[in-house]
Amino acid sequence: MIQDVAAMKSAHLKPKVAFLGPVGTYTHEAALQRFGSDAEYTEAPTIAAVFKTVALGTPFGLVPQENSTFGSVVETYDFLASPDVGQSIFVRGEIVLAVQHCLLAPKGTKLADVKRVFSHEQALGQCGRFLSAHLPQADLVKTSSTAAAAQALVSPDATPGDAAICSSICTSIFGLEKLCQGIQDVKTNFTRFFVVSGSLELPLPNPQSTRHSQALLRIQASSQNENDLPDIGKFLQVLSLPATRIDRRPDLSKAPFRSAYMVEIHRRSGHIDGAISWSSELQNAIRRVEAENGEATLLGLW
Ligand SMILES: O=C(O)C(=O)C[C@]1(C(=O)O)C=C[C@@H](O)C=C1
Incomplete structure (x- = not known):
């Protein structure tokens, strides 16, 4: 305490x-x-x-x-x-x-010299058209982040012809040269x-709002019902709150091909000042999912 x-x-x-x-x-x-x-x-x-x-x-x-x-x-x-x-x-x-991506390389490198492009898979994906138009022969090397890609260019393992997709700021941090900028497929990226x-209670510095209106839930089939394919439509129906996005990943705690659904929820605007708190509304919704043999876990509140 x-x-x-x-x-x-x-x-x-x-x-x-x-x-x-x-x-x-x-x-x-x-x-x-x-x-x-x-x-x-x-x-x-x-x-x-x-x-x-x-x-x-x-x-x-x-x-x-x-x-x-x-x-x-x-x-x-x-x-x-x-x-x-x-x-x-x-x-x-x-x-x-x-996010505006740049292609950076050690000083003196020309675009025509580039043989390998390092970056995070997100940045490589966001610049797919640039890469196929300008560097169709280059090998694409995934890194843990865009700045890790820039760092790789100044490591002992770097070879001539290496380049990185990353933020413009990496030019000065790693002493690199900018070959191209704004190379992502869509201008407004x-x-x-x-x-x-670590907790739902720890106060955030400079909170953007003190009234929470969003939440993230994880919905899975309950462990007792591992053999039944869960009806996600039913879970969303009983949730009875506006779901604005759903992402699915394999549920590694259950049988193969079972799912964990991450569901983002927005509170109905008329309810924001209502008598029942947002977390009580969510707890009630979680109980309704559980009554349908689902598991719902509160992952976030903001
Ligand atoms: O590698 C970085 O610079 C990150 O912060 C990661 C990340 C991502 O995973 O989406 C963040 C923003 C850009 O979309 C590209 C990469």
Whole structure:
């Protein structure tokens, strides 16, 4: 209890925030926008490591959730499908960032010299048309983040002809040269990030709103009914709340081909000031799913 109070106070004064590193990723930029330059930042090498760092006690974390061109970030949803989320990690907010990708390479490299392009699979996907039009022969190498791709170009393993797709800021961080900019397929390209925390109660610094109107639930078939294919339509019907998106990942805790559905819910606007609280509304909805032999877990509230 004393520890909880201390954690709350320190989260407020100088928040500790884990992000997908190294410095220079879009996630770092989103974290700086949300928590400011005074926060104490921890670089995590992968998205899974951000979640784990938060589960182990770092109060906040930032993970990419979806890109407006390439879609859901699979590594994030794989973690949201796992039992840790909803127990020791919760989604507490979101932030949207405009993403303009650049092609960077060591000084002196020309576009015609490029043989390998390093980047996060999201960035490679968002620049698919540029890559097939300008570098159709290049090998595409997936990295854990865009800044990790830029870092690879200055590592001892780098070879001439290596380039990276990443943010413009990596030019100065890693001493690289910009070969092209704005290379993503769609000019207006945005990524949405989730703010995650180890508890639903820990106060967020500079909260965007004190009234929660969004939530994330994970819906699965209950363990007793593993052999029946669950009727997700039925679960959504009894949920009886506006579901604005559904993502599906394999449910690794059950039989093969079973699903975990991550369902984003918005509170009906007329209810925001209503007598029943948003979390009570959600608890009632969770009970209705359970009455239909489903399992529903609250993964976040913001
Ligand atoms: O690699 C980064 O820079 C990230 O922050 C990850 C990430 C993602 O996973 O979507 C974030 C924004 C861009 O869409 C590309 C990559």
